[in-house]
Amino acid sequence: MKKFKKGNFLLISLVALLTLVLAACGGSTSSNGSSGEEKSYNLKMSVTVGEGSTWYEGAKKLADDVEKETDGRIKIEVFSNEQLSGGDSGKAVEGLAKGSIDLTFNSTIIYSILDPKFGVASAPFLFDNLDQVDKVFAGKGGEMIKDLLAEKGVHALGYGENGFRQLTNSKVNVKTPDDLQGLKIRIPGITMYTDLFRELGTDPATMTFSEVFTALQQGTIDGQENPIDVIYSAKLNEVQDYLTLWNYSYDPLVLGINKELYDSMSDDDKALFDRLGKEAAEYQVKITREREAEQIKELEGKGMTVYTPSADEIEVFKETVQPIYEKYESIWGADLLEAFQER
16 A cells, blocks of 8 residues: 655645644634624514504614615514504513514513513502613613513513603593592503502403503493503594593513524624614604604694692592502512602
């Protein structure tokens, strides 16, 4: 048998070793984004409400910006009205946490299904104005919610805004807790809101938002509570006569991506999603605040009776719901509640 020279053997060994290294690395995607061809993604994103909402506009901005900056390498298809979860926003956040849905724009109220601590952000009459809201979410409170989201399998790209939740109904112009007695009000399906509206004397009913318009139309329920953009975009003025602007509960949104998906991305793609997600969330907040006053005027122009309670009337509501804080401080956690009460 012909013998190999020592130099030839070393060269063959080096080529074989290099081949094994390249095979192990895959060759097509860089793990840190510094070299090689980046991975392509076709992602799906769920939004709770319709295409006429600022939620959808914020989600579309993220999708359009990501596709543009990656030259189509990363595409995000946005689905309105929780089409990916059969109209059930609770299933949407569960799907996001588990990875069956890639991204969502959902309220922290809905995240309370995963952990009741998320409900602290919407505690009754917690905030007097949006300046207080911005300070808390830009500070310790916002960071603690992000940490809690990460524990549940969600990476927060930014905070959007559903806004202060207002009350609509078809029976009475609500000015005091006495006006609420016996009204059947649709609320989000979390225990804190059930307890809260029972304290106020109503008969609370839970259902997915996709069912609300029909239930109001048929008289199955008397009213519901939601921020102005949702009331406006869902055209609830067609089935509701009265709107009370009591700012009783703030409703933040989370622009979230499945954490396992996010963690698997290159550093460059992570940075891209963090930057564009933050920008999309800030854009959604901006247009929500810009449009609210005009939306209220339009709702009034379309026949709704709009009432803003006085400071003294709000104090009566605050006193009525004080037992909620006594019951839920231990559930939310004293440290988390304190972070949200900082002014």
